[in-house]
Amino acid sequence: MxxxxxxxxxxxxxxxxxxxxxxxxxxxxxxxxxxxxxxxxxxxxxxxxxxxxxxxxxNLDLIKLEESNDGTKKYLFKTFDGHTFESVFLKMKDKKKNENNQVIEGEKYTFCLSSQIGCKVGCTFCFTAKGGFVRDLSVGEIVEQVVILKRDNGLAAHKRVNIVYMGMGEPLHNLANVAKAIKILSELDGLSISARRQTISTSGIAPRIKELGELNLGVQLAISLHAVDDALRSRLMPINKAYNIESIINAVKEFPVDARKRVMFEYLVIKNINDDLNSAKRLLALLNGIKAKVNLILFNPHEGSEFERPEIDRVKKFADFLIQRGLLATIRESKGIDISAACGQLREKENNGNFNVRARKK
Ligand code: SF4
The missing domain is CATH 1.10.150.530 (DNA polymerase; domain 1)
Incomplete structure (x- = not known):
């Protein structure tokens, strides 16, 4: 079949x-x-x-759904061969100007998709990494996540959504399938989600960033940087020993960036680990010459984690430091903090049998 x-x-x-x-x-x-x-x-x-x-x-069986007070929904799917993986639906407030120049408040939607079941990368802060790697998701399994999330949330086909390949797995380790899924999702006779609205988020597999650039898909790029020195980054993300910060920055410098877009650098702010102004200063120097935007993500603590959530005032100072020096920076509060929002957390809970929130079968 x-x-x-x-x-x-x-x-x-x-x-x-x-x-x-x-x-x-x-x-x-x-x-x-x-x-x-x-x-x-x-x-x-x-x-x-x-x-x-x-x-x-x-092909995907929706076996659990968690819904947060802020509108975030986390879906747990079961595949034909009995494995589970997650997708996340994010709803955010949006402001637009109409033809009369009036500000209209609306909503925008982002779907966070998985590209693999498990992951080979092994980031220390990640739940997905704990379960090891099982297999790549097929093209169809990647695309079907979008269809189910749109249908389940009553979003008509023409309703604009953004896609981020930021769920379970390293998308550049499954590049062929992800690239084909991007093409299918952008098909004008189908969902018509332009590649510009799709972002591949990578842990920084430098040679694959180059390969992705050569495919010229028009997709956006996000880098999970998280640290400004190799020692700390290797501690957080052991893959850094294979592809260090310098190799990632060099690959990004060659990546074709849409004239209206920037490369997003995700920086997971962890209390007393990388939330100081000296780190901000080094980040600024590192991204010099790149059309970049920094997304500061407050670490979302989970049971058994060795790291803590940073003080928001400290993160604001970090962001202000960057902004005052001309680097675009935003602070992203972890959405769905009252549910299992961290990547792989819902699957882990399900596997350990301690799931006790709203559950639904389809
Ligand atoms: S954070 Fe992403 S790349 Fe790192 S182990 Fe988790 S799923 Fe893999």
């Missing part, structure tokens, strides 16, 4: 004739969110039967 979400429109055109059938299938899957072939009424019965026999549009 093949996962139907793993096919580009062109591939479907070559599989089914006449080729307009592919557009019809795309319309059912990505505009109507229909996952039963039998209900795709404008397809001939024989095609519906063929699709039902050889393909599946229900």
């Amino acid at each position: 093949h996962n139907i979400y793993g096919y580009t429109l062109e591939e479907l055109k070559s599989l089914f004739s006449p080729s307009f059938r592919a557009k019809q299938i795309y319309n059912w899957l990505y505009i109507c969110y229909e996952n039963e072939f039998d209900k795709m009424e404008n397809l001939p019965k024989s095609l519906r039967q063929e699709l039902a026999r050889d393909y599946s549009a229900k």
Whole structure:
């Protein structure tokens, strides 16, 4: 049985004739969110039967859902081979000006997708790392997360969303599948999420950053930097021993950045570890010459963690220091702090059997 979400429109055109059938299938899957072939009424019965026999549009089973007071939702999916992984739905306030120059308040949505089940990278602050690596997610499994999150949150196909490959896994360790998923998600006859609205967040696999740049997908890049010196970064992220800060910065300098965008540097602020102004000063020097934006993320403590959440006043001083010197910096409060918001936390809880919040089966 093949996962139907793993096919580009062109591939479907070559599989089914006449080729307009592919557009019809795309319309059912990505505009109507229909996952039963039998209900795709404008397809001939024989095609519906063929699709039902050889393909599946229900490959992920939603087994748990946690919902935070701030609107963040965390989904736990089970795959056909019995593994679990997570996706996160984030809702944020948004302000836009209308044609009369009036400020209109709205909402914007970001989907945080997983690219692998588990991860090989082994960051010390990460729950996903604890479970080791299981396997890459297929193209279809990556795309289907978006379809389910859109459908579950009542977001019409035309409703704009942002995608971040920041869930479980290192997306550059599954680059071929992630790159194909980006193309399928951006298909104009489908979900039409432009590559500019999709961000690959990496732990800094320098040679793969170069490869990603050469693919010229138009995707955005985010780097989990977290530290300004190799000793601390290697302690937080042992992958730094293979690809140190200098190699990452050199790869980023060659990455094609959209004229309207910046490379995002994620900096996980940890109390008394990397929250001082000397670190801010070194960060400023490190990013000199890069069209960069720094996202300061307050460490979200979890049971068993050796690190603590920093004082917000200290983080504000850190941000002000950067901003006053011309480096764009924002502070991101960890969303969904009342649920298992850290990457891999919900899966870990489920595996340990101590899950006691709102659960739902589909
Ligand atoms: S933070 Fe990301 S890259 Fe690091 S171990 Fe966790 S999933 Fe892997």
